[in-house]
Amino acid sequence: MRVLTAGGWKNGFLAYHLHEQQVRIAVRLWLRVHPINDAFVAYDRADWRKAIDYVRNIGLAGTWRKIRSRLSERERNRKYVAIGWGELVEAGPGCSCDTRPRSLVGFIAPFHPAALDEVCLHQGLVRPVTLETGRWNQSTVYTGDLSVPEFNWNEIAAWSEWSGVALDQSILDQVFDRVLPNVLQKGPAPDLVQLSSGGDASSDIQPPSRSIHRTDRKRAVIFGMGQYAKTVIAPKISSVVEISGWYEIDPTQIGPIDHASYEARTSMFPQDGDEYDVYFVAGFHHTHTPIAIHALRNNADVVVEKPLATTTAQLDLLLDGMRASHGRFFAGFHKRYNPVNQLIRTEIAEGQDQALSYRAIVHEIPLPAKHWYHWPNSGGAIICNGCHWIDHFLFLNNFSRPTRIDSRWMANGDIVVLMDLQNGASFSLVLTKHGSARLGVREIVWITAGDRTATVVDDRQYSAESSRRFLRKIRFHRHAASQQMYHEIGRRLVGELAGDSLESVDVSTRAMLVAAHNLAVRNKGSS
Numbered sequence: 001m002r003v004l005t006a007g008g009w010k011n012g013f014l015a016y017h018l019h020e021q022q023v024r025i026a027v028r029l030w031l032r033v034h035p036i037n038d039a040f041v042a043y044d045r046a047d048w049r050k051a052i053d054y055v056r057n058i059g060l061a062g063t064w065r066k067i068r069s070r071l072s073e074r075e076r077n078r079k080y081v082a083i084g085w086g087e088l089v090e091a092g093p094g095c096s097c098d099t100r101p102r103s104l105v106g107f108i109a110p111f112h113p114a115a116l117d118e119v120c121l122h123q124g125l126v127r128p129v130t131l132e133t134g135r136w137n138q139s140t141v142y143t144g145d146l147s148v149p150e151f152n153w154n155e156i157a158a159w160s161e162w163s164g165v166a167l168d169q170s171i172l173d174q175v176f177d178r179v180l181p182n183v184l185q186k187g188p189a190p191d192l193v194q195l196s197s198g199g200d201a202s203s204d205i206q207p208p209s210r211s212i213h214r215t216d217r218k219r220a221v222i223f224g225m226g227q228y229a230k231t232v233i234a235p236k237i238s239s240v241v242e243i244s245g246w247y248e249i250d251p252t253q254i255g256p257i258d259h260a261s262y263e264a265r266t267s268m269f270p271q272d273g274d275e276y277d278v279y280f281v282a283g284f285h286h287t288h289t290p291i292a293i294h295a296l297r298n299n300a301d302v303v304v305e306k307p308l309a310t311t312t313a314q315l316d317l318l319l320d321g322m323r324a325s326h327g328r329f330f331a332g333f334h335k336r337y338n339p340v341n342q343l344i345r346t347e348i349a350e351g352q353d354q355a356l357s358y359r360a361i362v363h364e365i366p367l368p369a370k371h372w373y374h375w376p377n378s379g380g381a382i383i384c385n386g387c388h389w390i391d392h393f394l395f396l397n398n399f400s401r402p403t404r405i406d407s408r409w410m411a412n413g414d415i416v417v418l419m420d421l422q423n424g425a426s427f428s429l430v431l432t433k434h435g436s437a438r439l440g441v442r443e444i445v446w447i448t449a450g451d452r453t454a455t456v457v458d459d460r461q462y463s464a465e466s467s468r469r470f471l472r473k474i475r476f477h478r479h480a481a482s483q484q485m486y487h488e489i490g491r492r493l494v495g496e497l498a499g500d501s502l503e504s505v506d507v508s509t510r511a512m513l514v515a516a517h518n519l520a521v522r523n524k525g526s527s
Helices: 048-071 169-186 227-237 285-297 312-324 341-348 383-394 480-494 501-524
Strands: 003-005 008-010 022-036 079-092 104-112 116-120 126-128 138-147 193-198 218-223 241-247 263-265 278-281 301-305 331-333 358-364 402-409 415-421 428-432 442-449 452-457 463-466 470-475
Touching: 003 341, 022 104, 022 193, 022 470, 048 501, 079 169, 104 116, 104 169, 218 227, 227 241, 227 278, 227 480, 241 480, 278 285, 285 301, 285 312, 312 501, 331 501, 341 383, 341 452, 341 463, 341 470, 358 383, 383 415, 383 428, 402 501, 415 501
Parallel strands: 022 138, 218 241, 218 278, 241 263, 278 301, 301 331, 358 428
Antiparallel strands: 003 008, 022 079, 022 116, 079 104, 104 126, 138 193, 358 442, 402 415, 415 428, 442 452, 452 463, 463 470
């Protein structure tokens, strides 16, 4: 597939995968009508102070890996709303629209690159069109910009069929009944860039250019090519498993690809016939459970980044999948692997099965307005971010079941989560976006039992004290927990050791879902 990048048209991009209720269109006109600048976390290349702060916190190698990853996302970040027309090539399963091959269709493409010669869109974004003979050369791709100042494109910008938000049909009607017909009737404007159609044959899959399979290593696949997958998961697991596949829905995140040691695909979900030993899941939140269930049904091992499920129905299906599978399940909650956990159990709980109460204040990174974490399908702030501290609290208390869970919005937009457990431990969490985001997520956690208190600051400073004396103060690498997590999971994968228990998945995830549900109910009741 060809994509218009900052450096001009480039070949070598994988085509979009044709998902259910989508149609594939050979583009003939692509008009950018609205830029999208508030969907991704991006950093100014000139912000050297931030780079220095990262070096201090995560080291030189980690900072360079993060910078290189961010720079590779520049094309991914260039997104627009576009309208146009093209020829319908094929339709995916479940399409109810007119799917005659080579029929002419108009389309709206929210959240797409500057231009491309092929696209897959939800059927709701496509309608049949008619063209006056001779006005358009149907063997040419026309691209350019269109100004429609009276139209509020922001209403559809960054819409995704994966978001859980319904399409606004009134907006679509305005585009298809007024804006697009006016463009088609006039024919191509003289300032449009023209490109001959019929470029390289496109595919949504790139087989590995060479085989590096070694019989003594498990074959792994990663779902999602975001920052965490590129800078943490892949570097940490590559020494113990062979990365044989990588799935990422956005072709511009993968980039032009002509050789790789793994199979690259633009599908969001696994495909029939996949043969992997280990699945690493780090894509859109609501896709985690379906991918994990697919892996478990194939008796493969699966490592799932947070959250493990976004609805109670998903959780119940996941638990059923775990019960029926010989595959192992690993939850990607890095705080379970924090190097201070053992100190907390020996110094604060004094080596006994004591209830450990937990109080945390967390400053989150304010996200851009159209970031996908805001999707209803992503689950909200508690499931997206607050899950880390909820899980850590439950982990330290050996997953004692909650007896009370409450959550509420404060007047300034902060979120408060409260919890009591059967063993007598209590929990309070404050999530706030107010304050400096200079160093990203900031946190201070107090963990208490009897007259003893442990304080953990920003996941890199630990101190412990009793009412009589100071016990310990240490500093450690901020990403030590993530590094230890994949080291330990890799050791367990290779050593055929047990995965996480069914009870831990059930108690932790259900607590998050209840907290998120209570917050949504309270918010609805106050609106």
